[in-house]
Amino acid sequence: METKRKILRGVRRTALALILLAAVLLISRAVAMRVVYDRAVKNNAVSQLETLKLDGEEQSVLIEGKSEDNPVLIMLHGGPQSPIIYGTGYRGDMPELTEHFLVVYWDCWGCGKNFTDDTESVTLERQIAMTCDLVRAMKAQYPGRKIYLFGYSNGTILTTSAAETVGDDLAGIINLGPITSLRDAQDMAYQALKTEDMSEWDKRVLEESYERNDLEGFSKLEEMVTLKTSRMFYWRDLPANTRLMGYFARVFYSPDYSLADIYHAYYASIFGDSRFTTLRQQIYEADEKKALENLEVPILILQSEGDIYGSADYFRQLAAQKDNVTFIQIAESAHLPTNAGFKAINRAVIDFAR
Template sequence: MKGKKKLTKVLIIIISIFVAFFLVRFIICQVTLRNSTNRNEISELQQVKLDNKMQTVLLEGVTKDLPIMITVHGGPGSPIPFNVGCRGIFPELTSKYIMVYWDQYGCAKNYEKLNYDVTIDSYENMLSDLVLEMKKQFPNKKIYLFGMSWGTVLTCKVANRLPNDINGVIAYGQIIRDVAKDKDTYNQLVQCNLTVDERKVLKHVMESDNCDMKSRLEVYALISKYTNGFFYKDKDESNSRFYKIILKTFFSPDYSLKNAYGTIVDGNQNVQTNSNVLEEMFNINLTKELLQLKVPYLILQGKDDIVASTSIAKQVVKNSNNPNLKIKVFEKSGHIPTNNCFEKVISSIIDFKSK
């Protein structure tokens, strides 16, 4: 009898927690939606056709007179930190731009099960269509792109594809070549306390021209585990803002809980497992395309980044002789920006508007 009463109490507590969570979530969603629509002249979801696929984007800006900034997230398949669930999260940006947040096809708000017909070209087509759609809606506005990590592959390609329609690009963690496979990666990892099996994997990846994807991903994991190349782990620095943005997506008026969960799990698995995109990214070389850029293109890098190698980026910019291509390196940050680095990225985006 006592056991039954105890179980009943536990069930009541669990149910109460769930009810409280959904009530709090409902209230926060309504407040966020009301505040955003009151504060901003434009704050809306739109359905747009990108590469013949209907997708959802979020537009948010204080006035309709502002230039356009289209965000292109990384992953592939992880729309953090700029995604459709970001309504109200970045007032410092929406006061300077009409922000266009796009969850790439296959993840979060635009989740669809992918197949191997989906390639980098598919996403390039989608981003190009999004640029042209925004130009159609806002014909007299400047249009900028902001890409992170994998998204920088697309910003580079589309900047070359539509030089007359884009006024500039900012790229954080620029993918160029030898993703997680260059000499900086090897030199750092080989000095770490790797296990025998981990050293075998590292050697296999570094010495093979066409090593298997599983091994490439294992080296990715080693970078995260042993170095500052992915997340910067110094105790004096923090990555809390990145995690807070993830948490806030669970309270977005534009996301279901499934959408929010998909920002960190489903989309990543979907794009990386059910398409050719990840393999293409690992084998890409964008050096020539960066050298050919005809629009202002600012690369931002965490100094310790060895996923998208900062030393490679610096070398390419230095040797480019292209006045459009510039680089800015931030201390004490890896491939994912620390709080301090994130603030500098935001400032760089804001300053870029005036150039």
Template sequence: MTQVGEYVGETGAWNRGRQWKPSISERHTVILGGVSQKISVEGPGGSAPVMIMFHGGPWAPFIYGLAYRGFYPELSKRFTLVWWDQYGCGRNARRLHDIPSDISVETFARMAIDLTGEIRRRFPHSPILLNGYSFGTYLTMQTVAARESDIAGVINLGPIMSMREATGHFRAACDRRMNERERLRMQQLQNIGRYDPYAAYVEQLAGKYTNCCHYRDALGSGNPIWRAIADSWRNDAMFRRWMLRLVTSGDYRPLDLIGAAMGTLPYGRFSRRFRTLWDSMENIDLWPIAERLPIPVIYIQGDAELYVLPDELAALAERRPNVEYVRLAHSGHIPTSRAWEWAMHAMIRFGQAVS
């Protein structure tokens, strides 16, 4: 049954019981897309449901990624978790000249499909769930489209659907708030004939003028700056823990921290070498897959999101009996601490129901 709802919870509920140790906690080297890469596996093992975690970006192992092995005992008590840093970032970082200049979002999709095949071979009797955040939801949907018979369900947190549509949402949201300098810069980038520089700048402006990324409560309400700072500090408590984990993870070396920032560093995001990758984001349109897939899918997003408008996903859930939609009150693309607790609650409930 399709469910559409808003969830607000008490903080702290999902941070307890961190002394639990998984039955398996292993690192492996696998071949994905013809390239040797590292993954890690943790959880009950055996025939327990497997949950493959796809982080955002591209090249941004944040919230999900190899650094977060052991960070979510609420999940690893119930599911065998598989962690992977996308080729070229984090633990799977390479020298720049070793990464093909024609790498694209389709390259990562093929690797995600290969990873799912590898996990199916390792856990032949376990239901497999795909759990993606942001760009990782592109990987979940491409993977399930290719390996539908292997997948029990899909969890999409902070989903993307059409990146062209997302860029339009960002521009519309901040259009009347931009100053003349910003408006001129946006128009200049729009005229250079490439997708990413313009799209990235408009997204940056939306993050500045709206709550779509970090939810700050007092934004645009006429409240004093100290109120906005206090709101941001409170709402971003989980964000600070996610960032601290990158530094303190036993799975990351100091050099891996540079790889973890690949998606934002000039030689990763803005270099000429990887223009193909960032411009290929324009090709992302998941609506056709979402409209035809029969397997269970849950979309979880903050109500201030702009990558996909909340009403669009609510309408999808109304049309499709296999789709569930959870709207997190007072949250943006990066979940607030309170929203994260309810997102975790929804993931566990959904994962147990479909597996």
């Protein structure tokens, strides 16, 4: 009997501690949301959420900038479906860019603030169509302004594909951590991992995953690259990642995200390959090399050294052959940018738009 009482007391204390912790977090979130919102509105001529209809779907976008006369920079995050760096939940977080641009953040259809329960209805074709509609909407809303498309990781598929349709409306596209083809990336990941010191078990998993030559095998290679190298996340210098880690936590204090939006920002990562299977397969099969080679719009390609999603040699050759292509490698960074990486990326984007 006494044992049961002790257990119940322990359960009650634990429950009370969890309730107090939740209360502290929610109160701190409410205070921080207000501070972030007030500061962003005070420091910018424009800092507002808008609802636009893109390919027939109502979508929330955040528009922010210190001057309405600045050119427009549309941000397309990576993932797929992970608006954790360049999504709608980062009001006030990019003063380096909002000083020079009207920055437009859009959680791509199906995630974050624009989540849909029917994840299998989300297709690459419709996201590309929505990107084109977003460009047209910004052209109509800010006539005479230059418009740039910025894509990160999977977002570079959208920038490149959309530019084939609305290239005449664009002053340029910027591809950070660009994907040319995930089948190419599969080979690059395999070769990168072959140089790592791994156990016999890991070597066997590596070979089996590579031999699969499918999306599931590639996902395993991505996981191994993330955990065993500094090509995805810069493990070799953890203090160099403080800005990135802040972004992962920052969504909790976003004045534009409900608790459900936060969950939906991480939804694709939580459920992995069991959600958005159509979209994931389409991205796996996409090949953007021909489009990049045919585009005439100015293109800035930014890639960390050792990134596995596109060949640096291919980008160098493309830049050498085409006057509209500029290629810059970012030192001391990874596919997920370091502090120095963010600084170099923002500087390159500003210089490109001058």
